[in-house]
Amino acid sequence: MNAHQSFAVGQPIAPPEAMAHAAAEPDAMVRFDSISKTYPAYRGKPGVNALQDIDFVIPRGSITGVIGRSGAGKSSLVRLINGLEKPTTGRVIVDGNDISSLAGRELRLAQRSIGMIFQHFNLLSSRTAADNIALPLEIAGWAKVDIKARVTELLALVGIGDKHDRYPSELSGGQKQRVGIARALATRPSVLLSDEATSALDPQTTRAILDLLASINRELGVTIVLITHEMSVVRQLARDVVVLDAGRVVESGHVADIFTRPQHPITQSFLAEVIGDSLPVSLASRIVAEPSAGGQAVIRIQVRGAGAGDTVVARLARELGLDVALLSARIDEIGGQHVGSLVLGIPGREDVHARVLAWLSQYQFPAEHLGYVA
Amino acid sequence: MSPELINLIIQATFESLYMVGIAALLGTAFGLPLGVFLATSRKGELFAAPIVNRVLGIVVNAARSTPFIILVVAIIPFTRLVAGTSIGSTAAIVPLTIASAPFIARLVEAAIREVDGGLIETASSFGASPLQIVFKVLIPEALPGLLLALTLAVVSLLGYSAMVGAVGGGGLGDLGIRYGYQRFMPEMMLAVVVVLIALVQLVQSVGDYLARRVNRRLRHH
Numbered sequence: 001m002n003a004h005q006s007f008a009v010g011q012p013i014a015p016p017e018a019m020a021h022a023a024a025e026p027d028a029m030v031r032f033d034s035i036s037k038t039y040p041a042y043r044g045k046p047g048v049n050a051l052q053d054i055d056f057v058i059p060r061g062s063i064t065g066v067i068g069r070s071g072a073g074k075s076s077l078v079r080l081i082n083g084l085e086k087p088t089t090g091r092v093i094v095d096g097n098d099i100s101s102l103a104g105r106e107l108r109l110a111q112r113s114i115g116m117i118f119q120h121f122n123l124l125s126s127r128t129a130a131d132n133i134a135l136p137l138e139i140a141g142w143a144k145v146d147i148k149a150r151v152t153e154l155l156a157l158v159g160i161g162d163k164h165d166r167y168p169s170e171l172s173g174g175q176k177q178r179v180g181i182a183r184a185l186a187t188r189p190s191v192l193l194s195d196e197a198t199s200a201l202d203p204q205t206t207r208a209i210l211d212l213l214a215s216i217n218r219e220l221g222v223t224i225v226l227i228t229h230e231m232s233v234v235r236q237l238a239r240d241v242v243v244l245d246a247g248r249v250v251e252s253g254h255v256a257d258i259f260t261r262p263q264h265p266i267t268q269s270f271l272a273e274v275i276g277d278s279l280p281v282s283l284a285s286r287i288v289a290e291p292s293a294g295g296q297a298v299i300r301i302q303v304r305g306a307g308a309g310d311t312v313v314a315r316l317a318r319e320l321g322l323d324v325a326l327l328s329a330r331i332d333e334i335g336g337q338h339v340g341s342l343v344l345g346i347p348g349r350e351d352v353h354a355r356v357l358a359w360l361s362q363y364q365f366p367a368e369h370l371g372y373v374a
Numbered sequence: 375m376s377p378e379l380i381n382l383i384i385q386a387t388f389e390s391l392y393m394v395g396i397a398a399l400l401g402t403a404f405g406l407p408l409g410v411f412l413a414t415s416r417k418g419e420l421f422a423a424p425i426v427n428r429v430l431g432i433v434v435n436a437a438r439s440t441p442f443i444i445l446v447v448a449i450i451p452f453t454r455l456v457a458g459t460s461i462g463s464t465a466a467i468v469p470l471t472i473a474s475a476p477f478i479a480r481l482v483e484a485a486i487r488e489v490d491g492g493l494i495e496t497a498s499s500f501g502a503s504p505l506q507i508v509f510k511v512l513i514p515e516a517l518p519g520l521l522l523a524l525t526l527a528v529v530s531l532l533g534y535s536a537m538v539g540a541v542g543g544g545g546l547g548d549l550g551i552r553y554g555y556q557r558f559m560p561e562m563m564l565a566v567v568v569v570l571i572a573l574v575q576l577v578q579s580v581g582d583y584l585a586r587r588v589n590r591r592l593r594h595h
Contacts, residue, residue, distance in 0.1 A: 111501035
């Protein structure tokens with residue numbers, strides 16, 4: 001997809017005239033409208049074009065992952081949504097409000113409907129878990145008795161009802177992030193922004209926190225925007241994904257579509273993190289360019305799509321009457337689609353592997369001939 | 375030591391405590407907001423006013439680099455204006471306050487700057503106003519550091535208060551000089567020093583205790 005065009009995540013491309021009625025479109029929770037963000041040169045540091053030509057929509061009720069390497073502009077992008085930063089050009093419409101045009105008290109009121117969680121949790125060390133969660137409510141001017149009830153409810157929601165009076169220094173990383181999530185949800189926001197919220201957590205805790213976010217999205221209908229550099233986070237939680245590189249959106253759409261047919265090198269490299277694109281060392285070291293008597297040809301098949309690859313080895317063996325050896329396989333599931341690769345060994349004669357490649361292309365399996373093993 | 379001399383020591387101790395106590399309160403009243411402002415008014419910060427920040431920084435540095443004994447005599451007309459007199463313990467509070475406020479401001483600034491910037495961003499993200507950030511985030515989070523800063527300021531003030539004897543300010547330092555040195559009464563000098571050491575120890579211990587009590591950062595179970 002062309003980064004210069006307007007497009008919606010998981011939506012048909014918006015015609016230009018639709019942009020004029022951006023705020024009226026009921027389906028968009030967040031709309032980036034011709035956004036660019038430039039940081040001016042300061043104290044000898046050159047200016048930076050952090051974001052350019054950003055045009056996309058985050059659908060209401062979705063979980064949208066924004067993935068990119070560090071410096072791709074993810075943090076700037078997410079901070080435009082809650083008005084912590086202002087775009088240099090363009091508008092950011094959140095729930096029908098042009099948040100980029102607000103300032104002062106109006107902005108602060110709008111910010112109450114946008115929660116945010118952080119990589120390092122950012123809890124006040126001087127406040128207990130309960131009092132940390134109470135902070136946004138105090139700021140919003142809630143009555144003490146209402147705050148108390150709401151905090152109890154939130155602690156239960158995030159599964160740490162027993163940590164009411166604990167200080168952050170007495171909590172584990174996962175518990176701290178649960179407090180962070182409860183605090184972000186305190187004022188019943190319609191959007192929850194997650195800025196690398198699991199990057200400081202171990203894999204098991206990450207999984208638990210992502211499960212919690214999924215259930216919050218499901219049960220409260222909160223739209224979740226996940227900023228991450230970790231493919232595993234997008235894979236486990238997001239339905240829609242936006243791939244950022246050097247301040248531009250390079251691909252966006254449903255996770256299943258984007259990662260079964262990755263177009264941009266960045267997207268491909270993220271995919272490779274999950275499924276791996278390198279051969280096992282012991283196999284790679286044995287591969288040579290020339291066939292040897294009684295050796296095997298090595299073929300790699302890309303597996304993309306639901307159910308793909310389930311029967312390919314068996315059918316290949318049966319239909320072509322070959323002995324097929326499975327040398328290496330790595331298949332994972334992203335957005336309900338199978339993604340990965342199979343490395344097969346077949347009899348090492350020119351005519352055989354040409355036949356195999358022809359058969360594979362007939363069934364739309366992208367495949368390549370890697371060489372031979374003895 | 376005769377009862378009269380002991381009475382003198384007790385009276386001088388109270389004079390010192392009076393001068394230091396009031397000057398610490400006033401110094402904090404001026405120094406705390408000044409320090410918070412210095413810590414939050416550079417470019418891009420909460421109360422961004424880079425030029426005012428610069429100017430105040432220069433004023434604070436000037437006040438801090440003036441030797442205290444010179445400050446005391448230099449501002450005598452101002453002291454007279456404020457306190458009605460330039461002699462006595464009450465008058466001495468004026469230079470003590472003027473010396474301690476910038477000192478406290480710098481210590482407060484350092485303590486506030488220690489607060490993780492991520493917390494300011496977090497509070498902003500849920501719509502806290504700059505003043506709410508100061509009172510609900512910065513000051514509570516910096517409290518252990520602020521208490522230690524105040525302790526340090528009180529200890530320094532005890533030292534300064536010994537110098538205001540030069541302008542008839544009274545207090546322990548004055549007693550030590552007039553009796554211990556000029557009348558050659560070494561036991562008086564010793565007594566004054568012992569009382570000052572005890573006071574400093576007491577102030578430091580109380581300050582450390584309070585700072586530890588409010589510090590939740592390093593609590594573990």
